[in-house]
Amino acid sequence: MHGIDPILVSILQKRLKSITEEMGITLLRTARSPILSEVRDCCTGLYDDRGRMLEQTEYIPILAFALRPGCQYILEYYGDEIYPGDLILHNDVFRNGNQLPDLGVYRPIFYRDELVAWAASKGHQMDIGGAAAGAYNPLAREVWQEGIRIPPVKVYENGKFRRDVWDLIFSNIRYDLVADDIRAQIGACTVGERGILSLIERYGVEIFRSHIEYLFDSTEKMMREEIARIPAGRYLGESYMHDDGVTEGSRHRVRVAVTVQDSEIAFDYAGTDPQTAGYANATYASAAGGTLATLLFCLINPEVPHNEGMLRPVHIDIPEGCFLNARFPAATTFGNHISDVYSEAILKALAQAMPERVSASWNRMLAAMIVGFDPRREAPFVDFDFPCLMGGFGAGYGADGYDHTGIFVCGGGLLSQDYEMLELESPITLLYHEFWPGSGGAGQWRGGLGVKSAFTVDGSECMASILGDGVEEETAAPGLLGGKRGAVNRLEFVYPDGTRHKPRCKETVPSVPTGTIVEREAGGGGGYGDPYLRPADTVLWEVKNGLLSIRQAEEDYGVAIDPSTLAVDSLKTREIRGRRKGE
Numbered sequence: 001m002h003g004i005d006p007i008l009v010s011i012l013q014k015r016l017k018s019i020t021e022e023m024g025i026t027l028l029r030t031a032r033s034p035i036l037s038e039v040r041d042c043c044t045g046l047y048d049d050r051g052r053m054l055e056q057t058e059y060i061p062i063l064a065f066a067l068r069p070g071c072q073y074i075l076e077y078y079g080d081e082i083y084p085g086d087l088i089l090h091n092d093v094f095r096n097g098n099q100l101p102d103l104g105v106y107r108p109i110f111y112r113d114e115l116v117a118w119a120a121s122k123g124h125q126m127d128i129g130g131a132a133a134g135a136y137n138p139l140a141r142e143v144w145q146e147g148i149r150i151p152p153v154k155v156y157e158n159g160k161f162r163r164d165v166w167d168l169i170f171s172n173i174r175y176d177l178v179a180d181d182i183r184a185q186i187g188a189c190t191v192g193e194r195g196i197l198s199l200i201e202r203y204g205v206e207i208f209r210s211h212i213e214y215l216f217d218s219t220e221k222m223m224r225e226e227i228a229r230i231p232a233g234r235y236l237g238e239s240y241m242h243d244d245g246v247t248e249g250s251r252h253r254v255r256v257a258v259t260v261q262d263s264e265i266a267f268d269y270a271g272t273d274p275q276t277a278g279y280a281n282a283t284y285a286s287a288a289g290g291t292l293a294t295l296l297f298c299l300i301n302p303e304v305p306h307n308e309g310m311l312r313p314v315h316i317d318i319p320e321g322c323f324l325n326a327r328f329p330a331a332t333t334f335g336n337h338i339s340d341v342y343s344e345a346i347l348k349a350l351a352q353a354m355p356e357r358v359s360a361s362w363n364r365m366l367a368a369m370i371v372g373f374d375p376r377r378e379a380p381f382v383d384f385d386f387p388c389l390m391g392g393f394g395a396g397y398g399a400d401g402y403d404h405t406g407i408f409v410c411g412g413g414l415l416s417q418d419y420e421m422l423e424l425e426s427p428i429t430l431l432y433h434e435f436w437p438g439s440g441g442a443g444q445w446r447g448g449l450g451v452k453s454a455f456t457v458d459g460s461e462c463m464a465s466i467l468g469d470g471v472e473e474e475t476a477a478p479g480l481l482g483g484k485r486g487a488v489n490r491l492e493f494v495y496p497d498g499t500r501h502k503p504r505c506k507e508t509v510p511s512v513p514t515g516t517i518v519e520r521e522a523g524g525g526g527g528y529g530d531p532y533l534r535p536a537d538t539v540l541w542e543v544k545n546g547l548l549s550i551r552q553a554e555e556d557y558g559v560a561i562d563p564s565t566l567a568v569d570s571l572k573t574r575e576i577r578g579r580r581k582g583e
Helices: 006-030 061-078 163-170 176-203 205-228 284-298 333-351 419-425 536-544 550-557 570-582
Strands: 042-048 053-057 087-090 102-111 114-124 153-157 233-242 251-261 264-268 314-317 366-374 379-383 428-435 451-457 460-468 490-494 507-512 517-522
Touching (some): 006 114, 006 176, 042 176, 061 087, 061 333, 233 333, 333 460, 366 507, 379 419, 419 428
Parallel strands (some): 264 314
Antiparallel strands (some): 042 053, 087 153, 366 460, 428 451, 451 517, 460 507
């Protein structure tokens, strides 16, 4: 391209990223729900006049990669009927949305009456209507039981607020807080609009557009170079989701073929099991977004800019009617969390090609969402027990997995909630929250530790929605290249009368009496490599610091430790490890 200044291209790329970060900070600082303000279950992005990705701030990558297809659908839907001052809401899972509670806000950006870009934000809302409060309904069998579907709809048109449309939407959502959070998302988009217009005022539309095209081309080149580092071939991976919430003990296979050829990579999910009768299905936007997140955050250089050029060499085929691309009118709210399953399959597939760049599997998320009435405030509440549900990362070549930070691979920057804020915002009393020693899968590099926790439910009129996986032995995070599995999740309700209930991983618990104790164990990540290659001194250090028991040190790592002196018995250790090597 003639007249391109490479330095200006770099400046624009960095400035676009900083604008999306400013949008994100605005959203986090003005949202009222802790799901957004503390946990960061949201994202922001900028797109050009054709809906192509300029930049994103991907607190939750699986949400962020669904912003772009939503923007493109809006452009198709409205055609020439997009005006300055429009503000559009969208969440419809059968019109390029990823999950009904993940409500998107889109603002077209005009410069001198010409559409030049879009600013967008998406956030997980604490309610979206439907049959169950809190947006997760394991009893749902169709989309209408999950919440209000919002195809592209203008709440502002030509700068004029559409009160009738606004009231129609939020009259179908239980909590006033949701409308406040959407206003925060609108504010984030306004910040994005200001940022884009300031760039165009400074450089002009034509220079802006030409340099963006060059940025796309440069990013595509970088992405192709990354893909070319993967040995060419076709690699197969499989994993299973357990229990669809309808048929207890059911197993649902994800099958992915990853083909690398000519600096392009393709993910083909042919052979994946059909959609389920329950809500344990994904939409195409969700599964494609999670696939991108697994590739871009786990397998390639994180310095590659996130814009349209990055997507050009990537191809994703998910057959309609499988449980990763369910047909209308299937229930799909659990879809984002199936990313645990297909991410695991992708990592298994590419371990054959690039073992030193993949990780073992992460612990699968298991959560107990509690909804009910807070007597202190005389108001309803929703709590996702975020501090308690995060298990361990899988280990990778040269590094142990991170402890207590994994919710699901495509969850990215999802944070735990502050203890004091948890108890302030919800009628919950945290009893204990601690690392779970020995829960990480053994390996030359061990899986990250999970946590053990318990809390008391002090609210009234409460019920719980259980969402997740990982309560069966075979669903514990598998190790890689000789590494062992992490520990299995556990969740149990201890009622005031002493009776106990151990729910399925996708179940509605219709009554949670005041004073119920919820006991939680979130398992660890899978280990990487032969545990007998882990240095004995490292194993000893973990025993001395309470991260591993003496029994586990010997059984899993072949390291014998004298319980009285807490010293390694070198002779016995060599004997144990040598015996296994001989076998």
